[in-house]
Amino acid sequence: MIPSESGRPLRRSLLLLFGLLLLALPTLAQTRPAVTGQLTAATGAPIDFATVTLHRAADSTVVKSEFSDEKGTFRFEQTSAGTYLVSGAQVGFVRTWSKAFAVGAEVVALPVLTLSASGATTLKEVKVVGQKPLFEREADRTIVNVEGSTLAAGNTSLDVLSRSPGVTIDGNDNIGLRGRQGVLVLIDGKRQPMTGIELADYLRALPAEQLKSIELITNPPAKYEAQGSAGIIAINLKKDQRVGTNGSLSSSYGRGRFGKFTSGLTMNHRTRKTNTFGSYTYANRRNYGALTIHRDFYRPSDLGKVYDGSTDQDNYSVGHNQSHSWKAGLDYSLSERTVLGATANGLQTRSLQEGTNVTTQTDAAGNPLRGYNSTNDRDASFPNVAGNLNFKHTFNDSVGNRELTADADYARYSTRRLQFLDTYYDRSPVEQFFKRYGNQDGLLTIQSVKADYTHPVRKQTRLEAGAKVSWVYSDNDVEFRTPFERADKTLDLSTLARDPNTSNRFRYDENINAAYINVNHTLPKWTLQAGLRGEQTRGVGRQHAVQQDVNANFTRNYFQLFPSAALKHTFSDKHETSASLSRRIDRPSYGQLNPFRSYIDATTYGSGNPELRPQTSYNAELTHTYHQKYSVGLSYSRTDNPIVGTVQPDTVNSRIVKSTSQNLGTQHYYALTLTAPVELAPWWNVYNNGIFYYSRFVGSVAGTTLGSNNAKPAFTLSSNSTFTLGKGWGADLNAEYQSRELYTFFDTRPRGELAFGIQKSLWERKGNLKLNVTDVFYTGAIRATSTYDNYVERFYQRGDFRVATLAFTYRFGNDKLAPSRRRNGGAEDEKRRAGGS
Numbered sequence: 051m052i053p054s055e056s057g058r059p060l061r062r063s064l065l066l067l068f069g070l071l072l073l074a075l076p077t078l079a080q081t082r083p084a085v086t087g088q089l090t091a092a093t094g095a096p097i098d099f100a101t102v103t104l105h106r107a108a109d110s111t112v113v114k115s116e117f118s119d120e121k122g123t124f125r126f127e128q129t130s131a132g133t134y135l136v137s138g139a140q141v142g143f144v145r146t147w148s149k150a151f152a153v154g155a156e157v158v159a160l161p162v163l164t165l166s167a168s169g170a171t172t173l174k175e176v177k178v179v180g181q182k183p184l185f186e187r188e189a190d191r192t193i194v195n196v197e198g199s200t201l202a203a204g205n206t207s208l209d210v211l212s213r214s215p216g217v218t219i220d221g222n223d224n225i226g227l228r229g230r231q232g233v234l235v236l237i238d239g240k241r242q243p244m245t246g247i248e249l250a251d252y253l254r255a256l257p258a259e260q261l262k263s264i265e266l267i268t269n270p271p272a273k274y275e276a277q278g279s280a281g282i283i284a285i286n287l288k289k290d291q292r293v294g295t296n297g298s299l300s301s302s303y304g305r306g307r308f309g310k311f312t313s314g315l316t317m318n319h320r321t322r323k324t325n326t327f328g329s330y331t332y333a334n335r336r337n338y339g340a341l342t343i344h345r346d347f348y349r350p351s352d353l354g355k356v357y358d359g360s361t362d363q364d365n366y367s368v369g370h371n372q373s374h375s376w377k378a379g380l381d382y383s384l385s386e387r388t389v390l391g392a393t394a395n396g397l398q399t400r401s402l403q404e405g406t407n408v409t410t411q412t413d414a415a416g417n418p419l420r421g422y423n424s425t426n427d428r429d430a431s432f433p434n435v436a437g438n439l440n441f442k443h444t445f446n447d448s449v450g451n452r453e454l455t456a457d458a459d460y461a462r463y464s465t466r467r468l469q470f471l472d473t474y475y476d477r478s479p480v481e482q483f484f485k486r487y488g489n490q491d492g493l494l495t496i497q498s499v500k501a502d503y504t505h506p507v508r509k510q511t512r513l514e515a516g517a518k519v520s521w522v523y524s525d526n527d528v529e530f531r532t533p534f535e536r537a538d539k540t541l542d543l544s545t546l547a548r549d550p551n552t553s554n555r556f557r558y559d560e561n562i563n564a565a566y567i568n569v570n571h572t573l574p575k576w577t578l579q580a581g582l583r584g585e586q587t588r589g590v591g592r593q594h595a596v597q598q599d600v601n602a603n604f605t606r607n608y609f610q611l612f613p614s615a616a617l618k619h620t621f622s623d624k625h626e627t628s629a630s631l632s633r634r635i636d637r638p639s640y641g642q643l644n645p646f647r648s649y650i651d652a653t654t655y656g657s658g659n660p661e662l663r664p665q666t667s668y669n670a671e672l673t674h675t676y677h678q679k680y681s682v683g684l685s686y687s688r689t690d691n692p693i694v695g696t697v698q699p700d701t702v703n704s705r706i707v708k709s710t711s712q713n714l715g716t717q718h719y720y721a722l723t724l725t726a727p728v729e730l731a732p733w734w735n736v737y738n739n740g741i742f743y744y745s746r747f748v749g750s751v752a753g754t755t756l757g758s759n760n761a762k763p764a765f766t767l768s769s770n771s772t773f774t775l776g777k778g779w780g781a782d783l784n785a786e787y788q789s790r791e792l793y794t795f796f797d798t799r800p801r802g803e804l805a806f807g808i809q810k811s812l813w814e815r816k817g818n819l820k821l822n823v824t825d826v827f828y829t830g831a832i833r834a835t836s837t838y839d840n841y842v843e844r845f846y847q848r849g850d851f852r853v854a855t856l857a858f859t860y861r862f863g864n865d866k867l868a869p870s871r872r873r874n875g876g877a878e879d880e881k882r883r884a885g886g887s
Contacts, residue, residue: 085126087160096122100140107133127386196261208253215739232636234278269630272581276612279667296863304855308336328378337850341365346842367405387444396435403428407651424473436461456501465492473652490528514568522560554646555594577618602660638662656709681725689717714749754838764791778811798834825851
């Protein structure tokens with residue numbers, strides 16, 4: 051298995067090399083002359099903490115940015131010889147430019163730059179407060195600015211993500227983007243070690259008050275990990291940029307059928323050399339889930355399939371989740387161009403669930419066969435911790451800034467899950483009471499080292515290159531205990547013994563070595579980007595307690611290349627067109643490979659599939675933008691060996707259903723995306739988004755073949771209104787509609803949702819009071835049908851969707867801003883795939 055004993059010296063050598071790199075590179079900075087100056091208003095008063103930017107005079111390329119101090123002065127250290135411009139900008143003032151100046155061997159002292167007040171400030175004579183729009187569209191991504199939105203108050207990160215343009219979450223908690231699954235989810239640049247239900251539970255435990263923004267990147271370049279065929283969802287947490295000692299307090303209470311409480315504290319202390327930060331959040335949330343299922347079973351015959359009976363189920367569960375999340379870190383400036391940082395974070399979650407299940411089975415004539423009445427109680431805890439060391443060094447030369455960054459990451463994720471499933475069987479053959487108790491212990495560790503280098507070749511060309519090595523170790527031990535069977539085949543309910551047919555221990559080791567090169571070239575009205583990424587993967591899976599009819603031992607070793615390219619042309623100040631191509635991969639998550647069973651009720655269980663293969667895709671996108679805000683995009687992708695979720699009767703007992711993941715043959719995906727932000731009034735802005743798509747799968751599972759008859763066009767519409775009402779008042783209104791969708795074997799009915807919120811700023815924007823209501827008309831429930839040749843399932847799923855939440859936030863400390871030096875880590879690629887570990 052890997053990492054083996056023989057591999058550990060290599061790992062130590064790489065870590066030692068990384069440490070030496072951190073110590074040696076600061077000495078490479080050279081002393082160069084500085085550029086100094088001062089910003090003032092028309093009255094002569096200094097303008098503090100304004101953004102001051104150093105530009106290359108030839109093409110206005112940004113070389114470096116700084117902030118003016120409390121006296122309005124600024125200073126650019128170690129500036130290379132050349133000709134430059136300086137611009138100064140601040141909210142409420144017009145950006146002002148200096149004259150061109152030359153830098154030689156001496157310090158350059160610029161004349162005072164006087165910034166004129168903007169029209170808004172001059173005419174209205176009010177304090178101008180800048181606030182980002184809820185949605186922004188950039189060339190390669192859509193940005194959702196969560197911070198400040200009323201819809202985030204008191205909600206979870208999953209709630210906000212589900213209301214983002216083009217994002218869908220199905221009944222199994224799988225996250226999709228523009229009608230496609232296979233999404234890479236990053237939080238502050240780090241991939242979380244889970245998919246599906248596990249990832250959704252993690253996002254439910256992460257309060258939305260901690261979010262700054264969400265970036266939806268549909269076709270990322272080679273610098274990003276190759277994982278994620280449908281694109282990347284990058285969730286960015288808040289970072290306090292104020293100097294001195296600052297912090298914020300937040301608290302919220304929401305009420306649906308049950309209560310939901312969240313409270314947190316963030317602290318930040320920033321000086322010229324250091325930035326120390328930390329946060330803590332406590333959440334106590336109760337919710338419920340209700341699921342009604344009707345199942346029809348069929349058997350083959352000479353005349354085709356024949357109806358063989360049905361099953362009806364009613365499931366109800368109440369969950370109680372408590373979580374403690376924390377983060378602490380330090381950034382230290384070793385020199386003007388060298389920064390060293392360290393962070394540690396953790397999430398301790400405990401989840402209690404009490405569930406009931408009532409099941410009735412009937413034969414083909416409708417006669418009752420057997421009934422099940424079950425209670426399913428769960429007690430799970432997830433103590434997770436992660437650490438990161440990061441380094442950044444900037445070189446300065448006559449062409450531009452060269453930059454080297456490096457990261458070392460370690461993460462440990464534990465799972466402790468107890469389950470108590472008691473079932474009473476009535477009718478034939480005999481009435482019976484049966485116990486099944488489960489105990490799962492899981493451990494996942496992730497280690498990675500990465501480095502990225504940016505080198506300007508010429509004024510218009512930038513070269514990027516990097517490498518990454520990661521090691522993953524996953525160990526899951528699940529034991530199920532059932533009543534002891536006596537010699538006369540009767541059960542001794544007072545004695546529970548290990549069940550060898552369902553208990554299982556599975557270990558998985560993985561090593562990925564990756565490297566990339568990316569080139570960016572800028573011409574008048576043209577921007578070109580091309581890159582190539584290579585990833586070599588070696589994975590070893592070993593099952594140590596073998597289930598019946600399961601062979602989960604495997605060794606896989608493969609190398610793949612992932613090219614990417616993008617082109618953007620600006621026709622005029624009104625029209626811009628961009629095109630992009632890429633190849634991407636989705637490796638099975640660690641939980642999807644693990645064959646251990648998770649029992650939902652007496653007739654349903656979930657299991658991994660060790661035979662899963664990675665899915666790979668080619669993606670193409672063409673987008674035209676008008677007035678830098680209206681856009682229309684066309685996209686196509688072809689995915690080989692797509693990984694899909696399936697539900698099928700068990701091969702041993704046809705009335706027991708198994709939920710798992712399998713590979714199909716091919717997926718063809720076509721989409722048209724429309725974006726139209728509209729300003730209906732100075733106080734009312736609307737962001738409209740529509741995605742019209744067609745997804746066709748080819749392949750077969752359990753004798754059921756998919757083709758053109760199993761595909762239909764679908765669309766998603768969303769409209770988000772932001773109201774600026776004056777005197778500190780604001781409001782949001784969010785409406786979404788998902789049409790009927792046919793995805794693989796699942797046919798989902800249309801559904802929609804309406805949410806609104808209102809907020810009031812208090813005490814010169816230091817305090818904020820928000821009230822929001824989600825799913826106002828309770829229309830978010832899911833109704834779907836899953837159809838196979840031998841099996842049809844219809845289900846109706848609902849939960850605590852309609853919630854009214856009151857939230858309060860208070861900021862304290864200095865309001866003056868300073869540039870952030872905090873960076874992300876390098877273990878983002880592995881942390882999504884650890885689902886079910």
